[in-house]
Amino acid sequence: MNGAESLVRTLIAGGVDTCFANPGTSEMHFVAALDRVGGMRCVLSLFEGVVSGAADGYGRMADKPAATLLHLGPGLGNALANLHNARKANTPIVNIVGEHATHHRQYDAPLTADVEGVARPMSGWVKTSMDARSVAGDGAEAITAALTSPGQIATLILPADTAWNLADGPAPVAKAPDRSKVSDSAVLEAVEALRSGEPVLLLVGGRALRANPLKIASAIGQATGAHLIAPTSNGRVERGAGRSPVSRIFYPIKQALTQLERYRHVILVGAKTPVAFFAYPDTPSLVMPEGCAEHVLAEPQDDIEDALTRLAEAVKAPLGGAVIQQAGRPSLPTGAITPDTVGAVIGALLPENAIIVDEAINSAGTTYAQTAGCPPHDWLALTGGSIGIGLPMATGAAVACPDRRVVALQADGSGMYTLQALWTHARENLNITTIIFANNAYQSLDIELRNVGALNPGRIALDMLDIGRPDLDWVKLAEGMGVEAARADTLEELIDLFKASLARPGPFLIQVPI
Amino acid sequence: MNGAESLVRTLIAGGVDTCFANPGTSEMHFVAALDRVGGMRCVLSLFEGVVSGAADGYGRMADKPAATLLHLGPGLGNALANLHNARKANTPIVNIVGEHATHHRQYDAPLTADVEGVARPMSGWVKTSMDARSVAGDGAEAITAALTSPGQIATLILPADTAWNLADGPAPVAKAPDRSKVSDSAVLEAVEALRSGEPVLLLVGGRALRANPLKIASAIGQATGAHLIAPTSNGRVERGAGRSPVSRIFYPIKQALTQLERYRHVILVGAKTPVAFFAYPDTPSLVMPEGCAEHVLAEPQDDIEDALTRLAEAVKAPLGGAVIQQAGRPSLPTGAITPDTVGAVIGALLPENAIIVDEAINSAGTTYAQTAGCPPHDWLALTGGSIGIGLPMATGAAVACPDRRVVALQADGSGMYTLQALWTHARENLNITTIIFANNAYQSLDIELRNVGALNPGRIALDMLDIGRPDLDWVKLAEGMGVEAARADTLEELIDLFKASLARPGPFLIQVPI
Secondary structure (H helix, E strand, O other): OEHHHHHHHHHHHOOOOEEEEOOOHHHHHHHHHHHHOOOOEEEEOOOHHHHHHHHHHHHHHHOOOEEEEEEHHHHHHHHHHHHHHHHHOOOOEEEEEEEOOOOOOOOOOOOOOOHHHHHHHHOOEEEEOOOHHHHHHHHHHHHHHHHOOOOOEEEEEEEHHHHHOEOOOOOOOOOOOOOEOOOHHHHHHHHHHHOOOOOEEEEEOHHHHOHHHHHHHHHHHHHHOOEEEEOOOOOOEEEOOOOOOOEEOOOOHHHHHHHHOOOOEEEEEOOOOOEOOOOEOOEOOEOOOOOOEEEEEEOOOEOHHHHHHHHHHHOOOOHHHOOOOOOOOOOOOOOOOOHHHHHHHHHHHOOOOOEEEEEOHHHOOOHHHHOOOOOOEEEEEOOOOOOOOHHHHHHHHHHHOOOOOEEEEEEHHHHHHHOOHHHHHHHOOOOEEEEEEEOOEOHHHHHHHHHOOOOOOOHHHHHOOEOOOOOOOHHHHHHHOOOOEEEOOOHHHHHHHHHHHHOOOOOEEEEEEO | OEHHHHHHHHHHHOOOOEEEEOOOHHHHHHHHHHHHOOOOEEEEOOOHHHHHHHHHHHHHHHOOOEEEEEEHHHHHHHHHHHHHHHHHOOOOEEEEEEEOOHHHOOOOOOOOOOHHHHHHHHOOEEEEOOOHHHHHHHHHHHHHHHHOOOOOEEEEEEEHHHHHOEOOOOOOOOOOOOOEOOOHHHHHHHHHHHOOOOOEEEEEOHHHHOHHHHHHHHHHHHHHOOEEEEOOOOOOEEEOOOOOOOEEOOOOHHHHHHHHOOOOEEEEEOOOOOEOOOOEOOEOOEOOOOOOEEEEEEOOOEOHHHHHHHHHHHOOOOHHHOOOOOOOOOOOOOOOOOHHHHHHHHHHHOOOOOEEEEEOHHHOOOHHHHOOOOOOEEEEEOOOOOOOOHHHHHHHHHHHOOOOOEEEEEEHHHHHHHOOHHHHHHHOOOOEEEEEEEOOEOHHHHHHHHHOOOOOOOHHHHHOOEOOOOOOOHHHHHHHOOOOEEEOOOHHHHHHHHHHHHOOOOOEEEEEEO
């Protein structure tokens, strides 16, 4: 067997059985090996940003890495933006990047580039295989690296001759180290903060946002008076009726400062020190007030549920004391289409076990609040601020969870970065309902331009924010890639289209003018 | 004036008056400054790969850099693939990349990344401005770096506070060093090769492919019996009736080996040592035969026209001896649509002064040959092998040359990487006729899969090559972005549509099933 086949067998034996691919010439031995080895689901995308964003969505939902298959430095370059988002979500991913044969790398061929250099900024682990017999072992190491808590991006670069030359066979995959238990002193420090009598914030992030740890954290909050808040953007929140609810730090820095100004202690539980999304001349970078003491109960890579359990015991917070979200939905709204009424439609109709992929940006409105009492569901958000992950992330989530409906809330400007994902929605007949919030603008930038003091922006500046002229017709764009689509000009049309899409398998796109 | 304005003024004074932009929050001060300072044409794109590909097309045609405006590490990441192509074409580009404020970079904000790390693999010059008063000088340095022969990519990273803080004003731009003259011994060595009586190849690349140096090279060939060939892919070839013709090294390695096996000497004139696009187990990396002596007359950065002029004098090759392409076009074809008959349509109808952007890949057919006797035109090709530059490069070429018709020959698979360029075609009403060769496949990969020995590929492998199922409807995709489009199912329809598009301003797209 050649190196490529030894890698495919290693991946499958190591539990990596899904590959998002945009291969090129140097990856053809890997592709050829897929036919000889059963068990790898291979999903083609027409752009590498779809590949990496799908791998992120898959990893968040499957809690294990997908492989990607990418073509040399430029192919990896196209994947970087969504790898950046995945990195911020601590999503495990194994990138397989083809490279020129080892003896060909010395020449300046057209596709020659510094592949490791491209990989490094967004990868936690990078390795170039040096010969065919090393490929399986390197692949095994990549899987272990990807799964090392809290999850990271492992990039394995595969010179073509290491794929085509003879190898020994697959390599065993070492188990990733267990999540480390936090120290007793970390628990004790949190206990002391909770007993200080001063206002305490429990900032819960990462794995603390799964249903069970969130319930324990809620119980701690109820027993001690501490408040529970999550960062603005989170990789995955398990929420809905029967689970413990959690609010989020506001995105606008001034609102966030007001929201958090009361706290004298912040206990970090799988979350990092909260910082402003951007700096501004007149606002601080850190959003917790000056003089607020920071206590780290658990880092993102720690055993967060264990830490919370021990803290709950120490402060005598029985699980039964947790706040439990009651079931409840908004009524179907009437009136005009606004971000809030669209949110009410989603809240009124969201099916059980849905996965919401949130890249609605300025059109998010109150959807998070209006879905709080819906049947249990997952909420996946943009973690790295690099817009263009919504449609790809929906792809990966739907591949990971074929029995669940994915609802993608997609701003139009962001959606255009990786619209090619729609073709994969169609090809794989994925159960994804996409709602495009079509405001024909980079509305964030309009807000930011005014934030920087350009109160009367001129034509040139405004042209950089306006993505109308021509307006985008998302129905045609979707149909051009094989996804059925329609435009909802009234709330009634939106309700009918959304209901219809939930009642049938496969993808559907609804363009909503906002 | 703030740092951003000092930079905009420096760019304009330095001749950089066109900016391809996909800005974000951290670039808003730059955008706001554009309104206060006249003279910068700002062209918005909906994806950064369009920005960088357009800057490449612009730089190739304008012989000076455009600026790009990109948003932090991920935005630059999205631009990398086409920066890679531009780098291989030695195109001058000044990238302006926004970054977090200097005091904010220490925090792990969502968009925090190693921007310099992302920039380095594809840039010849990288700098992060450290304060507002340095921005203008750094920008001036970037322009000089971009224009330093043979042209390179200069990336200036601009922390937000260096844009918003007070600056002193614009900085003067130093002239780039002159192209260096080649040594007399380099000329002498070429003379000796040409007089050896053995078969000699003049490999002409880069600036040698402009009309005048090509004519001198042709005269040298005629006077000495040496053959004139260009590399497979070239940034820009000036060709057509009245100019000296040049053929190219074949892309398939086995054909290239046969094409070049006769030569005992290769004289490099602005070209690099020719190497195979990819390595294969059974073929060499170097395409010149073993024992062929290599002589460097001029490196890409040298004064190539001067070197050729001196060589022509030394071998007594009067300019009047050059081969001159006679005017002549193929007849309008009849029969089936094939790459060759489409090429004949283009050859029969190509307007004077057209710019052909060639990303037709496997559908290129004989178009290069069939346009040889057309009125003078430029031919821009994919130089770095990273597909997805055609539609963006057409954008930049059309912005640089508003009075010329751009004809983009675009394979469908490649076109999908950066289809967002069509929106910019529409918004700027660019004179671009796009012909989509729709074979619904990554046909290159089908060939390559068989090359690697998978003679009977199975379903999984074939699925990775087949981009039909669903078929892409480029008419809808174009219309969705505001570009008028039609499908040509017969040669007659293609002829009518192509003629019509040439007769009116603005963009048009023709989908041709191949």
